[in-house]
Amino acid sequence: MKVLIDQDQINSRVVNLGRELANEYQNRQLTIIGILTGSLVLLADLIRAIDVPHQVGLIQASSYRDKMTAGSLKINLDYLPDITGRDVLLVDDIFDTGRTMETLLEQVSQREPLSLKSAVLLWKEEATEVDLTPDYHCFKIPNHFVVGYGLDFNNEYRHLPFIASLEGSDLV
Secondary structure: EEEEHHHHHHHHHHHHHHHHHEEEEEEEOOEEEEEOOHHHHHHHHHHHOOOEEEEEEEEEEEEEOOOEEEEEEEEEEOOOOOOOOEEEEEEEEEEEHHHHHHHHHHHHOOOOOOEEEEEEEOOOOHHHOOOOOOOEEEEEEOOOOEEEEEEOOEOOOOOOEEEEEEEEEOOO
C-alpha cells in the first residue's frame, strides 16, 4: 500500500472546502446528502466545517458486486429528507467513471430541489466516462484503486485516515 494523500492534507482541504461552501450557501436552505457508505467519513468532517445551518440526509448507492467489479447500480432514497425548494449538495467519496453521480443527480433532481451540486473527495479525471464533472472536489488522483478515509476494498480499510493506493499483493 502506498500513501497518496496524507491525513493533514485531507483535513486541510476538507476545512477549506467547508469554508467555501459556507460562503456559497450563506442565508440559504442547504441540505447535504451523503452517499453511503463511502462518503461517511468525508460527510462527518465536511458538515462540521460548513458553518451555516443545514440538514443532512443519506442515499444508499452501490454498484460493486464483488471485490473490484462494478455491477448494476442499486439506489435507495428512503433516507432522503424533503428537499423540495432547497439547495442540495450531493457528497460522495470518489468520482470515478461518473456514472453513479450522473444517475443520482438525475434521480435527486426529480425531487425538485432549488439547486443541486456535487462534491467529492477524489476525482479520477482520466477515468471519467460521462459528460459531467463534480462541482467541487478535494483532490484529483491517478487512475489507481484507492482506499482509506471511507473508501474500501472488500469492505476493509475505510478507517484509514489517509488515501492509499493498493498494489498487487494488497488486492488478494
